[in-house]
Amino acid sequence: MKARVQVMLKTGVLDPQGEAIRHALGALGFDGVEGVRQGKVIELDLAETDAASAEAQVTEMCEKLLANTVIESYKIDLS
Amino acid sequence: MKAAVIVFPGSNCDRDMAVALRAAGADVEMVWHKDAGLPRGIDLVAVPGGFSFGDYLRCGAIAAQSPVCRAVIDHVHKGGYALGVCNGFQVLTETGLLPGALMRNAGIRFVCKTVPLEVATTESDFTRSYAKGASLQIPVAHHDGNYFVDQPTLERLRVEDRIAFTYGDNPNGSTGDIAGVLSENRRVLGMMPHPERAVDAGHGGTDGRGLFDGLVGALVSA
Numbered sequence: 001m002k003a004r005v006q007v008m009l010k011t012g013v014l015d016p017q018g019e020a021i022r023h024a025l026g027a028l029g030f031d032g033v034e035g036v037r038q039g040k041v042i043e044l045d046l047a048e049t050d051a052a053s054a055e056a057q058v059t060e061m062c063e064k065l066l067a068n069t070v071i072e073s074y075k076i077d078l079s
Numbered sequence: 080m081k082a083a084v085i086v087f088p089g090s091n092c093d094r095d096m097a098v099a100l101r102a103a104g105a106d107v108e109m110v111w112h113k114d115a116g117l118p119r120g121i122d123l124v125a126v127p128g129g130f131s132f133g134d135y136l137r138c139g140a141i142a143a144q145s146p147v148c149r150a151v152i153d154h155v156h157k158g159g160y161a162l163g164v165c166n167g168f169q170v171l172t173e174t175g176l177l178p179g180a181l182m183r184n185a186g187i188r189f190v191c192k193t194v195p196l197e198v199a200t201t202e203s204d205f206t207r208s209y210a211k212g213a214s215l216q217i218p219v220a221h222h223d224g225n226y227f228v229d230q231p232t233l234e235r236l237r238v239e240d241r242i243a244f245t246y247g248d249n250p251n252g253s254t255g256d257i258a259g260v261l262s263e264n265r266r267v268l269g270m271m272p273h274p275e276r277a278v279d280a281g282h283g284g285t286d287g288r289g290l291f292d293g294l295v296g297a298l299v300s301a
Contacts, residue, residue, distance in 0.1 A: 009182075013227065016183045016252070065144060068137055068173065070180040071227055 004077045008039035080298040082123040087112045092128035099275035103291035112145045122298045123160040126167030139169030161267045168269035177269045179228035185252025191220040195247030205268045208293030215286035217272040224271040226253035
C-alpha cells in the first residue's frame with residue numbers, strides 16, 4: 001500500500017514561512033491571499049496490504065517521528 | 080565531574096562544548112551517535128549545537144531517535160544531568176525530555192549575534208553561580224530558535240520556576256521570551272544561546288563561564 005502523510009502546523013501556531021510566502025505573493029501582485037500555511041507531504045511505500053493495519057502503523061510513525069505533535073497535526077491517506 | 084559530549088553527523092559545536100567543560104575542570108569524553116551506551120560514571124551529557132542529520136525532517140528529530148539518545152534518556156531518567164545547546168536543545172525537546180518545540184524564527188532569517196540574556200532563576204546547578212536577574216551577553220546562531228509552548232505549559236513553567244533564561248530583546252519570537260528551560264527535576268537544561276562560545280575573553284566575552292563553573296562545582300561536591 002501507499003500512504004501519503006500530510007503534516008501541517010496546528011491551527012493557532014504561527015507559521016512564519018507561510019507568512020513570508022503570503023508577502024511574496026502580494027509583492028508579485030497576487031492580491032486577496034488572506035492566509036498561507038505551509039506544510040509537508042511524506043509518501044510511504046508499505047509492504048502491508050491490510051488498510052486498517054497500515055493505518056495503525058503509519059499513525060504510530062507519525063506520533064513517534066513524522067510529526068512533532070506539540071506543534072504539528074497530521075493526516076494520513078492510504079491508497 | 081565526568082561529562083560526555085554527544086557527536087552527531089552535522090554537529091559543529093561539539094569541540095567548543097568540550098573546551099568549555101574542560102576549562103571548568105570536567106573530564107570530557109566525546110561519544111559518537113551510533114554508540115548504544117554512555118561511558119561509565121558520566122554525570123553530565125552535553126548535546127551540542129550544529130545541524131545534526133542536516134536538520135532533515137525537523138531540527139533534532141532524527142538525532143532524537145539515534146541509539147545514543149536512548150542512552151541519554153535513560154541517563155536522565157536515572158537522575159543524570161543533561162545540557163542541550165542550540166541544536167542540542169532541539170534534540171532534547173524532540174526526545175520529550177524538555178517541553179515545547181523550536182520553530183522557524185518569527186522573522187524567517189537566521190539570527191547570528193550576541194544578545195542580552197536575563198538569568199530568570201538561580202535555582203538550578205546550571206544557573207546557581209549567577210545573580211538572579213543578571214544580564215549576560217551570550218551569542219545566538221540559529222534559524223529555528225522560536226520556542227513554542229502552549230499557554231497552560233507556559234503557566235506551569237512559570238509557576239514551577241523552570242524558565243532559566245529569557246531574552247532581553249527577543250530575537251526569534253519565542254513564547255514568553257524564553258531562551259532556556261529546565262526539566263521538572265531541574266537537572267536538564269535546554270537553551271538556544273551558546274554559553275560555550277562565551278568562555279574566553281579572546282572570543283568576545285566570558286559570561287558563559289558561570290554556567291560551566293557552577294555545574295562542574297556542584298557535581299564535583301556532590
